[in-house]
Amino acid sequence: xxxxxxxxxxxxxxxxxxxxxxxxxxxxxxxxxxxxxxxxxxxxxxxxxxxxxxxxxxxxxxxxxxxxxxxxxxxxxxxxxxxxxxxxxxxxxxxxxxxxxxxxxxxxxxxxxxxxxxxxxxxxxxxxxxxxxxxxxxxxxxxxxxxxxxxxxxxxxxxxxxxxxxxxxxxxxxxxxxxxxxxxxxxxxxxxxxxxxxxxxxxxxxxxxxxxxxxxxxxxxxxxxxxxxxxxxxxxxxxxxxxxxxxxxxxxxxxxxxxxxxxxxxxxxxxxxxxxxxxxxxxxxxxxxxxxxxxxxxxxxxxxxxxxxxxxxxxxxxxxxxxxxxxxxxxxxxxxxxxxxxxxxxxxxxxxxxxxxxxxxxxxxxxxxxxxxxxxxxxxxxxxxxxxxxxxxxxxxxxxxxxxxxxxxxxxxxxxxxxxxxxxxxxxxxxxxxxxxxxxxxxxxxxxxxxxxxxxxxxxxxxxxxxxxxxxxxxxxxx
Amino acid sequence: xxxxxxxxxxxxxxxxxxxxxxxxxxxxxxxxxxxxxxxxxxxxxxxxxxxxxxxxxxxxxxxxxxxxxxxxxxxxxxxxxxxxxxxxxxxxxxxxxxxxxxxxxxxxxxxxxxxxxxxxxxxxxxxxxxxxxxxxxxxxxxxxxxxxxxxxxxxxxxxxxxxxxxxxxxxxxxxxxxxxxxxxxxxxxxxxxxxxxxxxxxxxxxxxxxxxxxxxxxxxxxxxxxxxxxxxxxxxxxxxxxxxxxxxxxxxxxxxxxxxxxxxxxxxxxxxxxxxxxxxxxxxxxxxxxxxxxxxxxxxxxxxxxxxxxxxxxxxxxxxxxxxxxxxxxxxx
Numbered sequence: 186x187x188x189x190x191x192x193x194x195x196x197x198x199x200x201x202x203x204x205x206x207x208x209x210x211x212x213x214x215x216x217x218x219x220x221x222x223x224x225x226x227x228x229x230x231x232x233x234x235x236x237x238x239x240x241x242x243x244x245x246x247x248x249x250x251x252x253x254x255x256x257x258x259x260x261x262x263x264x265x266x267x268x269x270x271x272x273x274x275x276x277x278x279x280x281x282x283x284x285x286x287x288x289x290x291x292x293x294x295x296x297x298x299x300x301x302x303x304x305x306x307x308x309x310x311x312x313x314x315x316x317x318x319x320x321x322x323x324x325x326x327x328x329x330x331x332x333x334x335x336x337x338x339x340x341x342x343x344x345x346x347x348x349x350x351x352x353x354x355x356x357x358x359x360x361x362x363x364x365x366x367x368x369x370x371x372x373x374x375x376x377x378x379x380x381x382x383x384x385x386x387x388x389x390x391x392x393x394x395x396x397x398x399x400x401x402x403x404x405x406x407x408x409x410x411x412x413x414x415x416x417x418x419x420x421x422x423x424x425x426x427x428x429x430x431x432x433x434x435x436x437x438x439x440x441x442x443x444x445x446x447x448x449x450x451x452x453x454x455x456x457x458x459x460x461x462x463x464x465x466x467x468x469x470x471x472x473x474x475x476x477x478x479x480x481x482x483x484x485x486x487x488x489x490x491x492x493x494x495x496x497x498x499x500x501x502x503x504x505x506x507x508x509x510x511x512x513x514x515x516x517x518x519x520x521x522x523x524x525x526x527x528x529x530x531x532x533x534x535x536x537x538x539x540x541x542x543x544x545x546x547x548x549x550x551x552x553x554x555x556x557x558x559x560x561x562x563x564x565x566x567x568x569x570x571x572x573x574x575x576x577x578x579x580x581x582x583x584x585x586x587x588x589x590x591x592x593x594x595x596x597x598x599x600x601x602x603x604x605x606x607x608x609x610x611x612x613x614x615x616x617x618x619x620x621x622x623x624x625x626x627x628x629x630x631x632x633x634x635x636x637x638x639x640x641x642x643x644x645x646x647x648x649x650x651x652x653x654x655x656x657x658x659x660x661x662x663x664x
Numbered sequence: 665x666x667x668x669x670x671x672x673x674x675x676x677x678x679x680x681x682x683x684x685x686x687x688x689x690x691x692x693x694x695x696x697x698x699x700x701x702x703x704x705x706x707x708x709x710x711x712x713x714x715x716x717x718x719x720x721x722x723x724x725x726x727x728x729x730x731x732x733x734x735x736x737x738x739x740x741x742x743x744x745x746x747x748x749x750x751x752x753x754x755x756x757x758x759x760x761x762x763x764x765x766x767x768x769x770x771x772x773x774x775x776x777x778x779x780x781x782x783x784x785x786x787x788x789x790x791x792x793x794x795x796x797x798x799x800x801x802x803x804x805x806x807x808x809x810x811x812x813x814x815x816x817x818x819x820x821x822x823x824x825x826x827x828x829x830x831x832x833x834x835x836x837x838x839x840x841x842x843x844x845x846x847x848x849x850x851x852x853x854x855x856x857x858x859x860x861x862x863x864x865x866x867x868x869x870x871x872x873x874x875x876x877x878x879x880x881x882x883x884x885x886x887x888x889x890x891x892x893x894x895x896x897x898x899x900x901x902x903x904x905x906x907x908x909x910x911x912x913x914x915x916x917x918x919x920x921x922x923x924x925x926x927x928x929x930x931x932x933x934x935x936x937x938x939x940x941x942x943x944x945x946x947x948x949x950x951x952x953x954x955x956x957x958x959x960x961x962x963x964x965x966x967x968x969x970x971x972x973x974x975x976x977x978x979x980x981x982x983x984x985x986x987x988x989x990x991x992x993x994x995x996x997x
Contacts, residue, residue: 205665377668603836643679651834 186229188438189391189653196226201445205372212369216343219446223348227312230352234310237275242345244271245320246338249327253334265328269321276317279310284513312352314510318477319345323359325481332359340366347448349439353432355453355473362450370447379626380444385645386625387437393648394611395430397604398423405599406574409584414593417584419600424574425567426608429458432471437623456619458566458612459544461558463527464537466566474510478503493533500532501525511573516581520572527565543619607648686833695841696808696828706864709844711809711857713828714739714872715764715771719778719813721870722762729868731760732785736775737792738767739872740937740981743988744790746869752996753788761870765809766797773917774816776924789925789932793953795945795965799909802917877978889974896940896974902967904944910952918956932957933995938964938987940980942971962995 186192200222208214228235248268255261323344326332335341343366350357405412405420412420436453443450451473460466467475486499501522508521531537544559545551551559568585575581618624625641632638694700695710697717701724705717722731733753735741746759753759762779764771772791779786793799804817808831811817814824831837840854850860862875880888889896910918925932934957936945944966953961970976970987977983 372665372668374665374668377665378671381672639675639678642675646679647835651830653830 186226188435188442189388192229196222197442197445204446209372212367213339215370216339216366219343219347220339223343223346223351226348227346227351230311234313237310237313238316238346241272241275241316241320242342244268245324245345246335246341249324249334249341250336252324252327261328265324268324272317272320272324276313279313281509281513315354315356316345316351318356318474322356322477322481326359332363335359335363337367347443349442350450353435353439354471355436355439355451356477357451357473362448365448372447376444376447380441382625382628382642383437383441383444383623385441385642385649386623387434387439387441388649389645390430390434390437390611392434392652393430393607395427395434397601397607397652398427398430401599401601401604402427402574406576406580406584409575409580409587412587413595413597414588414590415595415597416599417588418593419597421567421571421574421584421588423599425458425563425570426611428570428573429454430611440623452622456543456615456624458563459559459616459619460562461540461544461555462531462537462562463524463565464531465540466562467524467528468541474507478507482506489532496532497529500528504528515578516572516575519578519581520569523569523572527569546620686838689842690829690832693841693845695832698825698828704865704867707862708859710841711859712863713765713809713811715767715810715816716813717865718762718764718870719775719815721865721867722760722779723815725868726760726782726784729758729760731758733757733759733788734775734779734786735759735761735763735790735792736767736772737763737790737937738794738797739763739765740794740939740983741792742872742874743983743985744792744935744992745985745988746866746871748985748989748992749790752992757788759788759869761872763870763872764812766800766805767794768801768805769793769798769914769917770802770804771812771816772798773921774812774818776921778816780924780928786925786928786930789930791921791932791934792937793934794937795905795939795943796941799914799949802911802913874978881978881984885975892974892979895980896977898941898980900940900942902942902944904966905946905949908946908948910949915952915956918952922956932960934961935991935995936961936963936965938968938970938976938983938991940971940974940977940983942967962991964991 186196200218204215204218208218224235224238227238245268248264251264252261255264323332323335323341327334335344340363344357344359344363347357347362347366402420402424405416405423409417409420433454440450440452453471453473455469455472457466457469460469483499483503486502487495488499489496504521504525505518506521508517508519508524511517511520528537531539544555571584572578572581575584615624618626621627628638628641632641691699696713697705697708697710698713701720705712705721725731733749735744735746735749741761741763744761746761749759750757762775776786776789804812804819806827808828811824811827812819814821817824832841837857840857844850844854844858850858854860861877864873864875865871866873924930934953936950936953942965945963950961950963964970970983970990976987
């Protein structure tokens with residue numbers, strides 16, 4: 186069930202009505218309803234994988250309890266590694282088995298031996314990377330004695346499977362989400378309005394920006410060998426806006442939906458394309474994953490405490506792992522490597538934490554220096570996206586070769602006026618609302634008159650409806 | 665909660681008013697002529713979905729007209745006049761032009777399947793394949809002009825109607841359509857949606873005639889081509905299409921077409937369109953066609969007596985009936 190589908194438009198009001206009108210006086214029943222709705226939501230993709238989700242949930246719940254009650258450290262460690270091993274085992278099997286088998290066969294082939302890799306027709310369970318990381322953060326936190334084990338299975342299962350975040354995050358932490366699940370929830374008018382507004386903004390990003398950009402990006406990438414340099418640049422730009430609209434749109438819908446149920450999820454995006462350096466970009470892009478890697482990989486590896494060598498090594502490790510997390514393809518690994526490379530100057534000069542606030546915090550416009558920094562960072566990001574989007578490294582290198590010739594200076598064939606206008610409008614609204622949780626969060630303050638606010642909403646709804654119906658899959662569901 | 669629901673209800677209610685008005689307009693005007701059956705689809709002022717018109721015409725007039733000879737292909741089939749074709753067919757032939765805009769192999773195959781499933785005899789067939797469009801997709805096409813009639817595509821009627829309603833609700837369409845509806849004046853910004861040419865569909869053979877073009881050429885051919893000189897002066901070095909487009913699915917469809925034609929003992933010819941671009945059909949694709957339909961494929965792509973002169977074309981995409989007549993004379997020789 187996609188967030189941008191008719192099924193979801195029916196599903197959400199039904200669950201909302203049951204939640205606030207039927208089981209509203211009983212927290213236990215509210216949580217049971219959320220769990221049932223979440224499992225139904227997940228089963229709509231493929232009911233067979235529901236068992237995998239339930240097994241993974243049971244495993245982490247049980248190992249969490251056993252770690253908590255273990256009499257000695259070795260038993261505690263054993264339960265911890267059992268959970269980590271099984272979780273990563275499932276992830277490795279479903280997501281990476283074929284990649285490793287094929288890569289091994291290629292490597293052996295390069296040495297002169299020919300073997301046929303035993304690949305499997307494995308279907309990737311949707312959201313496996315997300316709920317595995319949910320579970321892992323939970324068991325790691327228990328192992329490190331940051332949190333106690335959750336005794337109530339229903340509450341723990343809601344933490345893992347809460348439908349707004351189940352298939353593409355944000356990757357939640359037990360310390361943030363579990364207390365909200367355990368707390369009594371009462372409907373708050375402002376939260377409800379805010380939730381709907383964020384859902385609308387997410388749908389706009391997904392349907393109006395991402396899906397329309399996807400048409401051009403897909404076309405240009407599919408025939409990249411025959412396109413001019415200027416067309417290829419347009420293709421990379423379209424994909425840049427597609428992936429941002431797609432994933433941040435998804436996150437907005439997830440956050441807005443959760444808010445309708447009285448739950449606040451972690452923020453996942455904070456205007457990444459206005460970043461002044463790559464380090465800032467990574468503090469603003471897929472924040473829940475970046476902070477997950479920071480807390481559970483970078484810091485345990487030593488973080489930035491050691492010398493330069495340690496910082497460089499750890500940075501490369503987390504970016505390579507992050508690339509690999511996205512998919513079993515060398516293109517993602519090179520994408521991660523490139524980002525590590527781009528961030529190096531600020532890591533080595535220890536300036537990676539200079540741009541912590543949003544650009545032009547107290548001003549309407551950036552300075553020339555800030556503007557140039559944004560353009561450079563954006564260009565580096567666009568370049569790296571070419572690898573992320575390409576089907577293979579050969580295609581990515583061919584794509585870049587295609588850009589680097591005289592046809593770069595020709596007028597591109599793809600210049601859809603209406604879409605470009607929408608992108609410009611979208612980025613202007615993002616700039617205008619860059620100090621808020623999401624771009625139109627403060628619409629009530631900026632437009633105190635109901636008329637103008639509602640006019641904005643109606644125009645956004647009209648734009649969404651005029652492009653709706655394509656039901657394009659969200660990019661991050663495949664991860 | 666009550667306050668929230670009240671506000672939401674008010675928002676939805678106010679929002680529904682313009683949507684309801686637009687829906688009423690849609691039902692009343694039926695701009696794409698897909699909501700109700702029409703005896704005659706001629707003189708459309710909204711760019712029509714030709715696939716829908718052809719399929720509707722076939723479904724509603726098949727019994728009355730006893731069709732048994734069919735021309736399949738894209739809008740380029742307008743170069744093949746049923747009256748000209750009839751000269752080469754038995755006296756009992758009743759031709760029908762079963763074309764569609766940018767017709768695909770999927771469209772041709774599903775149309776043949778429909779005819780076959782209705783037990784309508786296919787005694788004669790002329791299949792017109794175009795290098796640039798026929799093998800572009802092996803699925804139902806998307807978009808207002810190209811989506812296939814549910815009777816052939818097998819997709820739901822609801823999904824089909826939704827495509828048109830969605831197109832209707834786009835602001836640019838609404839603006840173009842209602843401006844034209846109220847002023848009856850064509851303006852350049854309407855180009856994408858409003859058809860300014862006078863198009864007539866023959867009520868028996870479903871043949872298309874674009875009156876303006878034929879009248880303009882008949883009246884003053886020099887002026888007609890002088891006005892389109894730029895369109896015809898594109899660089900068109902003779903070359904061969906390097907991209908093989910026929911995939912495994914399309915090959916299966918071609919096999920399916922062959923099976924239907926064999927089952928019906930159809931006398932058929934396949935013409936590879938003489939396009940002004942002068943690009944030869946991809947050799948691998950042509951080989952597949954010749955292998956599946958031996959002795960039935962007639963290649964008019966590349967440089968030849970037809971493609972060498974702009975006077976054989978209405979514009980760079982469509983050849984004139986004189987070309988179709990000559991081709992028919994050659995292939996039925």
